Amino acid sequence: MLLNERHSAVRTVTDYNIKPNSTFADVFINLKGFVKNKKFWVIALAFGMCGATTNGLMWSSFTPAATLEGISVADASYLLLIVGLLNIPGTIGAGWLSDRVNKQALLAVIFFLRGASLIWLPFILSQPVGWELIAFAVVFGVFDVATVPPVINLCNQIFGDQGPSAFSWINVAHQVGAGLVAFLGGLIAFMTGSYFVLWFIAGGICFIAAVIVLSPYHSEK
Structure with a gap:
């Protein structure tokens, strides 16, 4: 019975979100429509x-x-390991919630809590690895990838059978943002000899994102 329900759910998602006979060129053709849509931006x-x-x-x-x-490279790697492991329950939980609550509100909460953890980090990073840094790794790990399910869900609801194509282009923005801050972090460290300011900038970016996702143009209707 459970297996049949799972197969039914997969068919439902496939029927709703996958455009039959689509081609690689359609991804670029669809982009012309996406860039005219404020919700996409x-x-x-x-x-x-x-x-x-x-x-x-x-x-x-x-x-x-x-x-x-x-902090040693090994200890820093252990903390990142915790972040990576907590990605799993965090993303699963976000996926479960995105089917049951307002996705804009869910994204705002995720961004706010991620931002709060980043603002906290510079005050504990100079301490030996203890409960504070472990707690940070747990909290950040839970919210690290948790934005993905509600964003995919929103793309499917807003763009219908073009949802996967829309998400592919939105994911480009994700990687562009990643590249810019990776460069910014190196630049700040080069100029100041420390990453201290970077965590506050990143926290501020999260708080701004929490406001942006509540925009009326970011509607799931």
Whole structure:
């Protein structure tokens, strides 16, 4: 019975979201329509900020920032391991919630809590690895990839059978944001000898993203 329900759910998602007989060229053809849609730009901007404060931040700057504060590479890697492991329940939970609550509100909460954890980080990063840094890794890990399910869900609801195509382009914004902040982190470290300011900038970006996702143009209707 459960297996049949799962197969039914997969068929429902496939029928609703996958355009039959689509081609690779359609991805670029669809982009012409996406760029005229304000909702597309709002989601892309927010998801760009997501990439800026995850891939471009933690996976590029955390270890060098930690070593500058006296934390060993091994300990920094263990903390990132915790972040990676907590991605799993965080993303699953976000996926479950995105089917049951307002996706804009869910994204705003995720961005706000991620931002709060980043603002907290510079005050504890100079300490030996203890419960504070472990707690940060747990909290950040839960919200690290949690934006993906509600964003995919929004793309499917707003763009229908073009939802997967829309998300593919919105994911480009994610990677652009990641690249920009990875560069910014290196620049700040080069100019100041520390990553201290970067965490506040990243936290501020998250708070701005929390406001952006509540924009009326970011509607799931």
